[in-house]
Amino acid sequence: MTSTETPSVPIQRTRSFQLRVFGCQMNVYDGELMQASLEGRGWKSTENTDEASVFLFHTCSVREQAEERVHGLLGELRRVKKADPSVVIGVIGCMADREGQELFDREPHVDIVCGSRHFPKIADLIDQVVGGEKRVCVLGEAESRVDQEERDLTGRVEDYQAHVAVMRGCDMNCTYCIVPSVRGRVESRSPESIVNEIRRLSEMGVTEVHLLGQTIDSYGRDLPRDDRPDLAGLLDALEDIDGLKRIRLVTLHPSYVDQRLADAMARSTKFMRFLPIPIQSGSDPVLRNMKRGYTVELYRKRVAILMKAMPDLELISDWIVGFPGETDEDFTGSEEAMKEFGFLQSYVFQYSPRPGTTAFDLEDDVPKKLKSRRNHRLLELQREIAQQRTLTQVGKSSRILLERLSDRFPGNWLGRTRNGHYALLPEEPGYHAGLEVPVDLVSYNGRSLVAERHADFQMPEPVVVPEAEAPVIRVTEPVPGFDV
Template sequence: MSTPRRYHITTFGCQMNKADSERMAGILEDLGYIWSEEANDADLVLYNTCTIRDNAEQKVYSYLGRQAERKRQQPDLTLIVAGCVAQQEGESLLRRVPELDLVMGPQHANRLADLLTQVEAGSQVVATEEVEIAEDITQPRRDSTITAWVNVIYGCNERCTYCVVPNVRGREQSREPAAIRAEIEQLAAQGYREITLLGQNIDAYGRDLPGSTPEGRHLHTLTDLLYYVHDVPGIERIRFATSHPRYFTERLIRACAELPKVCEYFHIPFQSGDNDVLKAMARGYTVERYLRIVEQIREIIPDAAISADAIVAFPGETEEQFENTLKLVEQVGFDLVNTAAYSPRPGTPAANAPDQLSEEVKQDRLQRLNHLVAQMAADRSQRYLGRTEEVLIEATNPRNPQQVMGRTRTNRLVFCDGTIAQLEGQLVPVRITETRAFSLTGQILSPVAAGC
């Protein structure tokens, strides 16, 4: 009896990539592969890559070099690059790393089994052509048994001048509402408590699906989808990401206020606090428009958490323009901002802009923004002190095995004493006793904690 082949997947980048990796892992396990924690012990190594920033891309090449060397000693090793670097580089990856067996873009994640059949027949395969993404019938090997990603729209039609995503993930393709609901019902039957609806630009959901009202409104919007999936029994929490200020609506905020399972948490990137920089980025909104969205959220759901993404040192950004970003962060008081220094990406207009800023300026501005973000997040955390928050317990605290950890509805990480065997997957009331910028500590008030 032959030993089962082992596989290892390393994932770089965003939530979409994590969801893709879970689906590809599910396909491999259906083919009889078993998971290997260590890449060096695996017979198939897959790197699911990200090209948003140069450092993520360079890390991939470093990892790949080590496995290519291993393959020269072990020709039976199957070596795969998937995701955005694969889509961007295509055949040139084979010239750079001839040991590769398969180069596949993100649109081909569901086709992994077919592509491996070609590899096993002796072909070196490049799959980067644009395809219709077939309805997802794979069974993902999910990293969590409590929370799950559910893709609702693939691709992106925006043309932000710094961003390579539309080039590598293709045009927007929305899944049918019935297929999304069926996946959520299956997750509920498997015991999942929380789902996150995912899209590169989730507010665009449905605009490519057929059907609209006589007034011209699409029948399928993200808001409609939330109403449609909200009542699936067993699912206690619903989140969604990532929003785009250009398409974000008051109707969506009101739906979140009205639907008890939808969490009071919004992730809405602003990218810059300066209108001229936003225009150069082709973001399609102004700072004033962004602030109106924040105002509406705080008016309708006062305790909602708001997080965002921001880029510093975009080509040509002046010190004054950067300070406008600092002002916006201070004015809004975000719960979290994911920050990055601008990184030129191949094939994007901004990469060819003449006024690129130095690494010194990038690092200085990034450090200053991060300092302010942490300060504002610590201020926002203060409001939880002494409050009782509903926390969904997900795992043991990796730094303290006496503690479990989970998240509030507003997505704050919470640590508390307890054992995962008793508490995993439970929604428990936790009185917050300590606050930090990005996490909280508390005490479980539920009777279930008595034996902890």
């Protein structure tokens, strides 16, 4: 049968859905919320395209490729929709916000276009389409807050690790970024609701949470002045949750870092000293054109506050190379900054103009080949720096949180130290993902540290891990952080 022919035997579709998630951790989190809400209405997740009656794409607009990938997958569904018009197809998130109604023109078989602030009502939107409504489109500000006071946790994928959104949106206006226009202004959750959610997660066996926000260090600034919460207070409040071992923060903006926050991070026994604080460029003129709101000197001062409070802190950065007007000298500034701040990890992106951003109107004047050369150069430099930093860990005592069995080094668990270094630990009965083990870091094998367990560590009883169910949310081409 060719792809254009209709199958002769009618396919039996069930009350089931396929959800594909693109982009950042926030999208993954939202995917879990949608999963829970759909399952709560009796929908079942399926990997089987022939079985699903609803196809949902939770999308990302940061880069063109991610959007084109969704258009490609939508194209494949044209045949499915033609064979069975009752199938419901929905595009949710940033791409829905960015393309809006026009998405229906390019993809006439799509039924739902649902903006980032409206995904909580996706089950209702599906009902509307099933009930006969055509082309349901909800965009812009929502009439109610995105996050409920109490989150339904049934849609979670991981067992020991969980994402928790503490805020939505972004109030900055970086010229290359689509986020503010698609995700709207900052909307912080109440600290009570966040702490309650994490307490419940911890009771379910979660030992590591990733607190999510586009500029997480601005948490609370949108809330009323009296008794306004902040990230420092939130970290303190989470200290009381016994089973919780690690808190990761994703992502900081240098402008909001202050002494109070650095002190709270330093006194927290759970805060992971592995912090994304993207610099984007090491050149002041480029930072100005990006409207990042800081200079290299200000970035330096903010990092100094953090490093003074936590000398073992490791930093992560995002970089954009080839931003309009970036000269050789500007790029040298980025190389110098990478060396100076000694990031443990970097994500490097070649600039590409995105419609809907301010920078879209600037001339994209750095040739493709040069962007690519700069990209490779920064990645190469980052590799060298990471290796040097990792070597300084050899000989230290640490605690690693086990993540998974290593594929590359069978018979070993792969875990992370509190400041983000990967370490291998020989397998022993009783180990499981999410367990924290005190170790000595004895050597470095060129890829990871090699650890030995402290002899006095009380080994836990072996746990029987139930066989994993089929993955319920497919994450496609994840974007590492938020700050792009």
